[in-house]
Amino acid sequence: MLQQTRIAAVLPYYDRFLAALPTVHALAAAPQEQVLSLWSGLGYYSRARNLQRAAQEIVANHKGKFPRDLEAALALPGIGRYTAAAVLSIAYDAPFAVLDGNVARVLARLFAVHGDLREPARWRRLGEAAQNLLAQSPAGDWNQAVMELGETVCTPQTPRCATCPVSQFCRARALRLTNEIPAPRRKRAPVKIKIAAAIFRDPRGRTILLRDPGAHDHVLFSRMWQFPAVEVRRDPAAELAKHLQDELGPVAASLILEPLRPAKHTVTFRNITLLPYLARVSRLPKSVRIRVLPLDRLHQLPVSSATRKLAASVLSQ
DNA sequence: AATCCGGGGAC
DNA sequence: GTCCCAGGATT
Numbered sequence: 001m002l003q004q005t006r007i008a009a010v011l012p013y014y015d016r017f018l019a020a021l022p023t024v025h026a027l028a029a030a031p032q033e034q035v036l037s038l039w040s041g042l043g044y045y046s047r048a049r050n051l052q053r054a055a056q057e058i059v060a061n062h063k064g065k066f067p068r069d070l071e072a073a074l075a076l077p078g079i080g081r082y083t084a085a086a087v088l089s090i091a092y093d094a095p096f097a098v099l100d101g102n103v104a105r106v107l108a109r110l111f112a113v114h115g116d117l118r119e120p121a122r123w124r125r126l127g128e129a130a131q132n133l134l135a136q137s138p139a140g141d142w143n144q145a146v147m148e149l150g151e152t153v154c155t156p157q158t159p160r161c162a163t164c165p166v167s168q169f170c171r172a173r174a175l176r177l178t179n180e181i182p183a184p185r186r187k188r189a190p191v192k193i194k195i196a197a198a199i200f201r202d203p204r205g206r207t208i209l210l211r212d213p214g215a216h217d218h219v220l221f222s223r224m225w226q227f228p229a230v231e232v233r234r235d236p237a238a239e240l241a242k243h244l245q246d247e248l249g250p251v252a253a254s255l256i257l258e259p260l261r262p263a264k265h266t267v268t269f270r271n272i273t274l275l276p277y278l279a280r281v282s283r284l285p286k287s288v289r290i291r292v293l294p295l296d297r298l299h300q301l302p303v304s305s306a307t308r309k310l311a312a313s314v315l316s317q
Numbered sequence: 318a319a320t321c322c323g324g325g326g327a328c
Numbered sequence: 329g330t331c332c333c334a335g336g337a338t339t
Contacts, residue, residue: 003335009325010334043323046337080336100334120318147334156332157328185332188320222323267323305324 003047003083007151013042024064027055036224036302043305045222050078068092081127090140097130098143099123102150107133108182109154112171117182188269195220196240196275197229197310198257199295202284207295207311209303210247220267224302225291227310236275248285255279260317263309274306276313 001010001017017038021027027035032052039048054076058066066087067073073084085096097103104117104126111129115122136142153160159178161167172181200207209225221229230243237257244252257277265272284292293300298311 002333004322004333005324005335006326006333041324043325044335046322047335050336078336082335086334098334101332102334144334151334155327187331265324268321 001042001047004044005042009042013039024055024058024066027052028059033302037300040224040299040302041305041308045224045302045304047078053077054079066091068094070094070096086143089138089143093138093140095134095139097127097134097139098147099127099130100147102147102154103130103143105156105182106146106150106154109159109172109178110166110170112175112177112181114181115183116186118185190269190271192271192273194232194236194273194275195229195306196232196236196243196277197227198240198244198255198277198279199227199260199310199314200279200281200284201295201314202281205294205296206284206292208284209291209293209298209301209307210289211291212289220265220270220272220304220306222304224304224307226303226307232275237277240275240277248287251285255281260313263313265306265309267306272306274310274313276310278314 001014020034020038021030030052032049035048035052036045039045042048057076058064062072067076068088070084070088073079073088074081079087082098082100085098088094089096089098104123107113107126107129108117113122113126117123117126130146133146134142149164149166153164161170161173161178164170167173170178172178208228210228211225212223220226228244228247230240232239237259241252241255241257244255257279260276260278263274263276265274284290291301295311295314298308
């Protein structure tokens with residue numbers, strides 16, 4: 001959960017996840033839909049799929065215990081250098097240094113490393129530097145201490161050098177380069193997209209969700225349950241109406257699409273304007289690919305945050 | 318080596 | 329608004 005995600009954002013998910021699936025055996029045996037529902041809203045959903053696959057491999061091949069061997073850990077889906085080092089050092093006191101965004105920033109300032117830290121050759125050197133510093137024991141405590149130093153003291157903006165325990169060794173500070181190091185991560189230019197979505201509602205307050213309706217909006221909805229939706233350009237209502245007929249058939253022919261308040265959503269480099277349309281119907285469309293459920297019970301299914309925002313636009317009006 | 322994948326909290 | 333997060337997989 002912590003991969004590229006702040007601790008504060010993870011905590012409530014972590015608590016709910018462990019309460020529902022407290023053991024590796026429970027996780028391995030759970031329906032994938034339950035795992036994804038527990039992850040719903042946290043993002044990077046391949047992590048959830050990989051975590052469950054890893055649990056299944058651990059049960060099948062490692063007697064239900066996370067492997068102590070580095071190579072075996074790296075062979076698990078979703079376990080890379082960082083996570084393997086973190087788990088093995090914290091759980092088993094194995095002598096592997098972690099390198100994450102926090103550690104990289106601390107080391108880059110300590111040694112005044114210029115350039116993009118994520119560039120593979122530079123990242124590898126930083127990993128070697130981290131390993132060379134790992135003379136302390138227990139290794140897990142050392143690793144967590146360096147990460148926490150980065151999180152709380154050696155922060156990206158306005159680091160708290162006055163309270164830093166290693167400021168006297170810091171080359172970036174000596175050179176007055178703490179604001180220039182590390183170099184900012186280069187990012188892809190943002191792209192603007194408009195997505196129109198139809199939120200059906202029957203007299204009992206129920207709606208429909210689909211899965212895998214088309215390739216174009218997978219990015220936004222993460223291949224999970226979603227409202228019928230389509231990317232639109234000039235005439236959102238008309239383009240959505242056409243899409244609904246293609247998706248759902250003639251049942252969608254004479255719908256009245258009532259525009260609701262647009263919402264903003266960002267997925268990596270895409271700036272998305274969500275255009276919700278309420279479709280009041282006496283009877284919901286039926287199909288094997290359709291799930292019917294109350295509009296205020298979306299958390300029962302795996303959905304992305306975009307789907308939650310769309311539902312909220314109806315519930316708030 | 319590049320690119321992709323979510324979401325939100327801090328500033 | 330901007331930045332970046334206890335990264336990993338895929339191409």
